[in-house]
Amino acid sequence: MEYVLKTKELCKDYKNFKALQGLTMNVPKGSIYGFVGKNGAGKTTLIRLVCGLQLPTSGEFELYGVKNTDRAVSKSRRRMGAVIETPSIYLDMTAEDNLKQQYRILGLPSFDGISELLRLVGLEDTGKKKAKNFSLGMRQRLGIAVALCGSPDLLVLDEPINGLDPQGIVEIRELILKLNREQKITVLISSHILDELSRLATHYGFIDSGRIVREMSTEELEAACRKCMRITVTDTAALARVLDGMGLEYSMIDDTHADIYAKPNITQLTLALANEGCEVQSVEEHDESLESFYISLVGGGAND
Amino acid sequence: MTKLLNAEFHELFKSKYFWITSFVCAFFGAFITAGMYLYPNFNMPENSKVMLTKETILAYVPSFAAIAMPFAAAATVALILESHYSHGTVRNMLTCGHTRSEIYLSDLITTSAAALIYFVMNQLPVFLIAVFAFGFDGYSLKAVLASLSVMLVMFISTSTVVSLLLGNSFVGKKGTVLILVVQYAFNVTIVMGLEKTNNKVLELFTNVFPQSSIFDFSYIAVADGLVKKLVTSLGLIVLLNMIGFLRFRKCDIK
Numbered sequence: 001m002e003y004v005l006k007t008k009e010l011c012k013d014y015k016n017f018k019a020l021q022g023l024t025m026n027v028p029k030g031s032i033y034g035f036v037g038k039n040g041a042g043k044t045t046l047i048r049l050v051c052g053l054q055l056p057t058s059g060e061f062e063l064y065g066v067k068n069t070d071r072a073v074s075k076s077r078r079r080m081g082a083v084i085e086t087p088s089i090y091l092d093m094t095a096e097d098n099l100k101q102q103y104r105i106l107g108l109p110s111f112d113g114i115s116e117l118l119r120l121v122g123l124e125d126t127g128k129k130k131a132k133n134f135s136l137g138m139r140q141r142l143g144i145a146v147a148l149c150g151s152p153d154l155l156v157l158d159e160p161i162n163g164l165d166p167q168g169i170v171e172i173r174e175l176i177l178k179l180n181r182e183q184k185i186t187v188l189i190s191s192h193i194l195d196e197l198s199r200l201a202t203h204y205g206f207i208d209s210g211r212i213v214r215e216m217s218t219e220e221l222e223a224a225c226r227k228c229m230r231i232t233v234t235d236t237a238a239l240a241r242v243l244d245g246m247g248l249e250y251s252m253i254d255d256t257h258a259d260i261y262a263k264p265n266i267t268q269l270t271l272a273l274a275n276e277g278c279e280v281q282s283v284e285e286h287d288e289s290l291e292s293f294y295i296s297l298v299g300g301g302a303n304d
Numbered sequence: 305m306t307k308l309l310n311a312e313f314h315e316l317f318k319s320k321y322f323w324i325t326s327f328v329c330a331f332f333g334a335f336i337t338a339g340m341y342l343y344p345n346f347n348m349p350e351n352s353k354v355m356l357t358k359e360t361i362l363a364y365v366p367s368f369a370a371i372a373m374p375f376a377a378a379a380t381v382a383l384i385l386e387s388h389y390s391h392g393t394v395r396n397m398l399t400c401g402h403t404r405s406e407i408y409l410s411d412l413i414t415t416s417a418a419a420l421i422y423f424v425m426n427q428l429p430v431f432l433i434a435v436f437a438f439g440f441d442g443y444s445l446k447a448v449l450a451s452l453s454v455m456l457v458m459f460i461s462t463s464t465v466v467s468l469l470l471g472n473s474f475v476g477k478k479g480t481v482l483i484l485v486v487q488y489a490f491n492v493t494i495v496m497g498l499e500k501t502n503n504k505v506l507e508l509f510t511n512v513f514p515q516s517s518i519f520d521f522s523y524i525a526v527a528d529g530l531v532k533k534l535v536t537s538l539g540l541i542v543l544l545n546m547i548g549f550l551r552f553r554k555c556d557i558k
Contacts (some may be wrong), residue, residue, distance in 0.1 A: 021439075033479040051399045078401035088392035101393075104314060107307030146396060158464055177390070179367075 002029040003062075004154050004186050005050060010059035012045050012210075019045040021210035024058065027188055027203070032180050034201030035190035036294060042210040043190035044085065050188075051082050053274045064153075072291075077213035078106075081094055081152035083160060087143020091132035095123045095142050097130060102149040121145040121175060137168030144175065155179065157189045161196055171195060194291045208298040225293050228259040231269075238278035241270065259286060308402055308410040312384075316414055321383050325376045326425045332372060334429035337365050341438055366430050366452055373426055374459055375488055376420040381464055392558060404460050408552045415464045454534045461530060461537040465544045526544065 005027040012020040020042045027033045037043050048303045049063060052073070063076040087097050099114045118124040121141040126134070131142060140160060147155060157176070161169045177200065179185045187222055191197050197204075204221055206213045211289050232238045243250045246269070249261040270280050388394040388411075397407050423532045527542055 006427065048556075051395065053395055055399055055556075074401045074403050076401075082395070082399045084392070084399075086392055088396045090387070090391055091319070092320075094443075101314065102400075103310055103398055104311035105307060105402070107310075116549060150400065177420060258315060270454055292324065 003027060004029050005061065005063055005188065007046070007050075007061040007257070008059055010046065010049065010061055011057045012042075012049060012054065013057045020049075020056075020059075023210060023212055025212045025215060026187065026203045027205075029186055030180075030184055031203045032176065032187045032189060032201050034197040034204045035188060035198060035207060036192070036194060036204055037190075037207035038192055038298075041207045043192075043207060044158055045210075046207075047082070047084055047156055047188070047190060051080075051084060051156065052077060053084070078150065079152055080154040081147030082151070082154060082156035083140070083143040083147050084156070084160075085160045087139050087146070089131050089139060089142050089146060092130060092294060094128055094130055094147070095126045095134075099148055102146045106150045108150060116299060117145045117148055120148070120178075122171065136169075137164050137171065139173060140164060140168070141175070144172075148179070151183075152185065154186045154188065157187065159191055160189065161191065161193060171224070173200060176225055193293055206294060206297050213297050221293065228261045228286050229263065229283055230257060230259050230280040231283050232256050233258070233273065233278050234281065235278040238273060238276035242272045242276060242278075245272070256281070305406045305410060305482075308397065308406055309392050309413060312410050312414040313386075313417070317382065318382070322418060326422060329373060329376060329422045329426040330429050333370075333426040336368060336432055337430045337433040340365050340368070341434070349370055356421060365434060366427055367455060370423065370455060370459070372451075373419075373422055375485075377415075377422050377459065377464055380418050380422075381415045384418075385411070389558065390528055400555065404553050405549070408549050416460050418462045420456065423459060424447070427452065450530060453529050454537075457534055458537040460546075461541045465541050478556055504531070 004025045005025075007023055009276070009278050010020050010023040011018070016239075017066065023042065023046060023263075025046075031300070035043050045054070049056050049068075050063065056068065063073055064079060066072050066076040090101060093101065095129065099117060100111055101263060103106075103111055103114070118126075121144055122140060123141055123145065131139060144157070144160070153291060160176075161172055164172065173196065174185055176189065180187055187200075189197070189200065201218060203215070203217050205215045230253070231239065233256060236258060237253055240250075240252065240259055243258075243260065245266065248264055250258050251261075252258045266283060275282055388397075394407065398404070494506050494513070
């Protein structure tokens with residue numbers, strides 16, 4: 001597998017606080033790598049190191065095969081775009097002027113592609129409105145558009161949905177998926193909103209206290225998270241008799257709900273329950289959440 | 305590097321603070337020149353040994369008119385750096401592959417250019433009014449220009465380089481502006497104290513600190529020790545830039 005970013009035993013100390021303690025991770029090319037951890041786990045620190053905003057205390061990383069100690073790492077960074085914590089935009093400029101300024105910083109010969117970028121992030125109609133008058137979601141999308149200037153292969157997003165309303169979250173999610181699927185951009189995205197990450201990520205890195213606890217793909221995570229069918233019935237006693245008779249593993253949630261850890265024939269199950277005088281109200285697929293898996297990995301300690 | 309300079313100059317010329325300060329500098333120069341010409345001895349300190357006449361005014365006015373320039377330039381540097389840090393645009397520069405050396409140098413060049421523009425905006429009306437409007441030839445123009453050139457170097461040294469160093473260290477305009485105000489007041493105190501007491505320590509400070517030298521120049525016209533002050537200022541530019549550059553290369557950027 002080809003990796004765009006590899007870190008090895010990366011450490012970063014702030015005086016007496018160890019933000020990263022030998023972090024090793026690998027971001028596969030073409031993936032959406034969800035970087036999961038609680039506040040203070042070291043997510044932003046790692047992203048800052050990769051972007052060159054801070055220098056590691058020890059350890060190393062490779063960006064597109066170039067080590068961070070190599071002078072050529074600056075050239076590798078030209079292949080990435082990043083939004084770190086807050087969007088890096090000029091508040092006194094319009095969306096278009098912000099992109100033009102980023103084009104100048106990148107030294108691009110013309111402003112071609114700016115209107116496409118604005119359309120991509122849904123800011124094509126902002127006209128002369130300055131960024132300081134944008135909503136949080138619009139600023140976040142403008143930040144992503146700025147990061148996308150120069151057609152990067154790697155997009156690094158640090159907590160991109162923090163503070164966004166539900167509509168904004170959906171828009172950012174769809175944008176990230178679109179970039180990954182249509183433009184094959186590798187995305188490294190950090191978040192502590194696990195449910196949101198689970199809708200996006202193809203790979204996960206779970207971080208705790210400055211270390212990667214586990215790295216896995218979505219398939220591996222799905223296998224690790226136990227899938228089940230959640231059934232809602234009028235009589236759980238009847239349901240228990242039928243499931244025992246069919247030899248299926250299950251657990252009762254309450255008086256009307258139960259989880260079945262198998263994929264039963266729904267018709268047979270419904271008919272058997274009907275014969276017991278029990279009505280099936282709903283059946284839905286249910287799996288152990290990423291959240292509970294994460295808690296099981298890192299424990300439920302205080303969120304520091 | 306040229307890409308960064310292009311972007312930074314564009315940002316500078318789009319800044320309303322830059323244009324407001326430029327016009328204030330021009331107005332200040334015109335106002336001081338006209339005022340000093342019309343009221344030559346108004347408010348001149350008794351012990352200043354300065355006797356303004358319409359024939360000698362050109363020796364004093366250009367430097368006197370530049371007295372507030374260092375602060376204007378320093379505030380611009382603080383604002384530009386603050387914008388880079390608070391808006392996070394310095395992160396964009398680093399993330400898209402510019403080295404810290406390039407960023408530091410482009411900041412230095414841009415802000416020095418801003419200081420130069422302020423200086424020219426200030427001095428242009430001074431000379432236009434003094435030479436053309438009032439029609440006197442006054443002091444040796446060559447001597448005045450030599451003096452002003454040294455002042456410009458001192459001015460860049462004290463306003464741009466110091467505030468660039470402070471701005472990168474404090475990452476924000478508040479701390480930087482506070483320190484600049486304090487050192488501005490300190491330098492005024494040195495010159496005022498020197499005028500009153502002829503203290504050797506204060507004299508040493510006046511020679512060492514470029515900003516004190518600017519005040520000194522503005523008081524005593526085409527001052528003695530031009531070369532010495534020029535070398536001191538150039539030395540400070542190199543020294544402070546080395547400190548600032550080394551610090552910027554290693555510092556964590558928020």
